[in-house]
Amino acid sequence: MFKKTKELILNTWKNANQSATVHQVKNPEIDIKVILILIYTAVGLTVVKYFGSPACFLSAITQNSSDFQKGFYTYFFSSTMGNFHRLLWWISTIVIIYLVIPIGIIRLGFKEKVREYGFCFANVKNDYPLYLTMLIIMIPIVFIASSTKGFQAIYPIFKPEKNHLFPLFFLWQMAYLVQFIAVEFFFRGFMIHGIKNRFGAYAVFVSTIPYCMIHFGKTFEETIAAIIAGIILGTLSLKSRSIFLGVIIHYSVAITMDLFSLWRKGFFS
Template identity: 60%
Template structure:
C-alpha cells in the first residue's frame, strides 16, 4: 500500500492546494529539523494513534457485532468528513483509505498496521512539502 501512496504523495506535493496546506509544522528559515520538527512528529504520531483507535478500533470493531462488515462504511463517512477543507484529492482519497484501512483492521483485528500506514503517509507528505519548498536543497 505504501508503494502506491508514495508516488501519489509526490505528485500531490507539486500541486498548489497541497503546498498551501502542508507541512503542518514549518521550520523557520535556517532552523534545523532537530529537535522541534521531530518533537512535532512524535505528537503528530500520537494523534494518528488516537485517530486510528477511534475510527478503526472503536467504530469498526464496536459496530461489527451489530452490522458486520458494514461498520467499515459507517466509519468511512465521518472519517472522510474530517478531511473536508483539505485538498480535494486528499478528501476523495480518504474514502478509499477509510475503506482499505477499515478492512485491514477488521481482518487483522488490530489497528497497528493502520497506524503505521497512516503515519507513514503523513510524514511523507510533510517531508515532500518541505522538499517542494526547497528545505533540503543546499
Template identity: 45%
Template structure:
C-alpha cells in the same frame, strides 16, 4: 493464468467478521452517540480561537491573557496552536473512548483493535500499500493545494527542523494513533456485531467528513482509505498497521513538500 474473482474476494472478507446480532443495539447506539459527541466537542473545543472567545465571554481575564499569549504572541505560537489541536484529538479521540470501553461497556481494549500483532503477515499488505503510495505522494506533493497545506507546522527557510518540527512530528504521530483508534478501533469494532462487514461503511462516512476543508484529492482519497483501512482492521483485529501506514504517508508528504520548497535537500 492469474484470475481475480472480485465476488469471491468479497465473500472471503465477509467471513472475517461476525454476522450481525439482534441483541447489540444498546452498544451500537452508545458507540454512535459517543462518536458524534466526541467529534462535536473536538471540533469546537479543539479550536483555540473558540477557547479565546469563550474565555473572553466568561470574563476570565487572567486565563484569557495567558492563553492568548501562548497561542498568539509567543515566539512559538504556531507550535503551541498545533500542540493544542493534537492534545484535543488525543483527549477526545483516544482517552474518551478508552474510558467508555473500560468503565461503561466493561470490555477489553483488545476487542477494539488495540492488540499488537508482530507477524509479517499482518504488516506485509500495509508495507506494500505504503510503497504503492510513494509515486502518488510524490506527484501530489508538488501541487499547489498540498504545498499550501503541508506540513501543518510551517518551517521557515532559515529555521532548523529541530526542535519544533521534531516535537510536532511526535505529537502528529500520537494524534494518528488517536485517529485510528476512534475510527478503525472504537467505531468499527464497536458496531461490527450489529452491522458485520458493513460497519466499515458506517465508519467511513464521518471519517471522510473530518477531511472537509482539506485538498479535494485528499478528501476523496479518505473514502478509499477509510474502506481499505477498515477492511484491514477487521482482518488483523488491530489498528497498529493502519497507524504505521497513515503516519508513513503523512511523514512522506511533509518531507517531500519541504524538499520541494527548498527547506531540506
C-alpha cells in the same frame, strides 16, 4: 495480486457479516453499546470541531477581557511559539476525545478489554505485506500531489523555519504520531470493532463517513483519498483485529507528505 486482494477483501466482509448474523440471532434485543458508540462518535467529532482550536475555546469560555484571556491569547497567538502551541492543543484534543475517553468507555463502561477493539498487535506479522503494497502505491501519488499549490498551502501542517528543523519539527512529528494512534483507534478500532456485531462488514462503511468528514477543508483529492483509505484500512482492521499496521501506513504517508512538501519549498537545498 489483484485477484488475491479482491478475495481477501470479500472474504473479510463475508466473515464479518456471518459473525454479525450469528450475534444478532443470539442477541436480538436493542444493542445499547452500539447506540452509545454512535452517539459518542457524533459528540466527539463535534467537540473536536468546536474546541479543537484555542480560538474556538477562547470565544466559548468568555466574551470579556480578563487576565486569563490575555495570558491565553499571548501563549497561543502572540508568542513566537504560538503556532506550535496551537497544534499541540489540537493534538491534545484529538488524543483525549479519540483515544483516552473511548478507552475509558470500553474499560469502565462496557467492562471489556481494549485489545478487543484493535488496540493490539494481533496478526501484524501476517498482514504487513498488504500495508507495504499500499505504501509503495501511495508514495508516488503523494510525490506528484506535493507539486500542487493546494497541497503546499496545507503541508507541512507545522511549518518550521528553514535550517531549523531540530528540535521543534522532530518534537512535532512525535506528537503527530500519537495523533495518528488516536485517529486510527477511534475510527478503525472503537467504531468498527464496537459496532461490527450489529453492522457486520458495513461497520467499515459507517466509520468511513465521519472519517471522510474530518478531512473537509483539505484538498478535494485528499478528501476523496480519505474515503478509499477509510474503506481499505477499515477492512484490514476488521481482518487483523489490529489498528497498528494502519497507524504505520497512515503515519508513513503523512511524514512523506511533510518531507516532500519541505523539499519542494527548498528546505533541504
